Amino acid sequence: MKGEVKHARGKQILSWGVLGIFIAGFFWGPVGLWTGAVLGTWFVGTQRVRRGFVWLTLLTLVPMAIGNWRKVPLRAPLVGLEALGWMLAASVVMVLPFVFYRVVRAHLAGVLQTGLMETLSLPVAGVVVKMAALRWLPAQVTGFAFHGTRLTPVLAAVNADFGTAAVTFMVLWFAATLIWMWSREFRAPRFAVGLAGFAAVYLGVAWYGEILHARGMTFTGVWLGWICAVAVVALSAWAVVDALRHRKSWSDRAATLALLRSPESGGSLQWERDGRGEALVSASGEKFPIRNGVPDFRMAEDLSGANGKYNHLYETIGGFYDDTQRVAAALAGMDRDEYVMSYLGWLEVRPGDKVLETSVGTGLNFKYLPCGIRRYGLDLAWDMLANCKENFRRWGMEGELFLGNAERLPFADESFEVVFHTGGINFFSDRGKAIREMIRVAKPGSLILIVDETEEHVKGAYENIPYTREFYKGRTEAVTAPVDLVPAEMEEVRAESIFNGRLYALTFRKPRTGDALGAGTVLAESAAT
DSSP states (O other): OTTOOOBOHHHHHHHHHHHHHHHHHTTOHHHHHHHHHHHHHHHHHTSOHHHHHHHHHHHHHHHHHHHTGGGSOTTOHHHHHHHHHHHHHHHHHHHHHHHHHHHHHHHHTTGGGSSHHHHHHHHHHHHHHHHHHHHHSOHHHHHHHHSSOOOOHHHHHHHHHHOHHHHHHHHHHHHHHHHHHHHTTTOOTTHHHHHHHHHHHHHHHHHHHHHHHHHTOOOOHHHHHHHHHHHHHHHHHHHHHHHHHTOOOGGGOHHHHHHBBOTTTOOBEEEEEETTEEEEEETTOOEEEEETTEEBOOOGGGGSHHHHHHHHHHHHHTTTHHHHHHHHHHHTTBOHHHHHHHHHTTOOOOTTOEEEEESOTTOGGGGGSOTTOEEEEEESOHHHHHHHHHHHHHHTOOOEEEEOOTTSOOBOTTOBSEEEEESSGGGOSOHHHHHHHHHHHBOTTOEEEEEEEOHHHHHHTGGGSTTGGGGGTTOOSOOOOOGGGSOTTOEEEEEEEETTTTEEEEEEEOOSSOGGGSSHHHHHHHHHO
């Protein structure tokens, strides 16, 4: 039956086993060497560059300080502060390779179609930073950053045959490869080729090390350092060229501009150069800046009240959103594909349709819709759209994204064949207005879908999570499907519980005839009465 999700016991057991390994890594050094690199690689990829750098530095510094607390004597404050200063410097050094990986990986995705270029950016940067630090930085920094880690027997052999730089390369390449596999859900095209290449290098290193050991020869890490330095320069150059190649101006997006309207006046918009940037302007002088290719239609009032409160939540969790949902589903033994299709299965989507999702988030839903559609997404949170852009790039999709309030859509009347919303409308400042806006921009005959969490799920999940429960305090009304806010003129109105009672799906159809329903003002009047 549509909306039901089966329980996958085998995946659940495997997921808990993997979680156990990562938990063990916090307490057992030989495992933590691998899992720590994986977590760092994942974390920095979920954040904006600057914020990721700061947070990962702090997350590196805290356990380092705890593990070396004897070197920070409380009775000698100056000595303690000096030691903390060296630890902070060491933490920055350790984080730099992850930041390089975060900056260039999006521009290397898809090169060779095996993940080779994308994953190599982390280990080559790690080797270069480590070799440079060991040569030019004080021993206090390198002592905290690179010494004292227990190695597994395999890594101990690599260290003996090739030096510490090779250990860094192996650990970081493993982390980058695992995150590459994770981000492609372990089923990307040519995935087996990329994994086989990674395994071949590991086996080749072990085989070559045995030859060197048998002949009494040694491998100098300086060779590896220079090879990696050349690779860092080459990868950086490729990333710059790729960024310039994919930079698109809004001046050549006539079809999209024709759909856009000012969310305030309703007037049409034109593109203009705004200093070094771009902007969309109306005949009345309204100006909406374009930042990183995304027009920003937000007003100050859009970030106040309930919208501002919950926007702060999504700005904070935007980078984690997809992965936390995915991990939670795996630990609960639920298939995420079935979860998504439990609500997307209601849509009526055909190739060539213009499809709009309000509160598009990270764009996950578009991954499950048919090929050949034209994708449009709007969200109030920039962090969500930043991850959506990266997802589109990784999935090989094209789409237009907009920063704005779903209660004031910046689109012309009757622009889209498909309009839907999943997640977030429960706590909009004005749910009725958001629904009327969806109807306004939908073409006559369109089936509109609204999905969000039920009261049962909000109480059982979000109100029990330490961070998110702060955003759900003081609620005066229970969460319900907003059937009463759907204008009476709509047809085939239906609300059903799906995903084992965790979500509701509200669908209704905009009448195929009825010129009075074309304008948003008429819809607003009909809803008010």
